[in-house]
Amino acid sequence: MIKTRFLSNLLLSFIWVAITGAFSAENFIFGFMLSFILLWIISVNRSENKYFTRGPKIIYFIFFFLYELVKANIEVAYDVITPKHYMKPGIVKIPLTAKTDLEITLLANLISLTPGTLSLDVSDDRKVLYVHAMYVQDREQFILGIKNGFEKKLLEIIR
Structure with missing residues (x-):
């Protein structure tokens, strides 16, 4: 169902671009948003269709990242x-809510893409992710930042 909604959204976006005659990225994005709203309006079961809830979450996640x-x-x-260094490096053990290989891999890669942090290892039982961070002022605050930030928002999109 998600694939057909997305393909319908793309098709309507291309139709919008063809009708307006303005072949630009801005016009395509506008057409995509317009067709998303139209598809949302005409859908019968909005609460059951994940496409309309995932789309805004993905956009929010991109801006959050x-x-x-x-x-x-x-x-x-x-x-x-600056001449004085404010680093307080450390290795932090983060308990995982993510269960599947995809979820853990995406989370580890997102953490590693952020400067100052690097995912080191996942425990054998896949319940703990070890992260090296340059700025660990408070371990609990750092863990909560990862859990309530990257992990929570990533799992909302994937699950």
């Missing part, structure tokens, strides 16, 4: 250009 990426880059860059 970009915010975290920029914030981490600024933090690392500031530490590099």
Whole structure:
């Protein structure tokens, strides 16, 4: 069902671009959003259709990740250009709510993509992720940041 809604959304977006005659990325994105709203309006069971709930969550997650990426880059860059270092590195053991290989892999990669953090290992029982971080002021706060940030939002999209 999700695939057919997405394909319908793409098809309507291409039709919008063809009708308006403006072949640009902005016009395609506008057509995609417009067709998303139209498909949402005409759908019978909105509560059962994951396409209409996942789409906004994915967009929110992209902006959340970009915010975290920029914030981490600024933090690392500031530490590099100032004479005093504010690093307090450490290896943190993060208990996982993610269960499948896909969920764990995506979470580990998202953590590693953020400057200042690196996923090191997953325990054999796949219940703990070990992360090296440059800035671990408070371990519990760091764990909560990962659990309530990346992991929670990622699992909302995947599950």
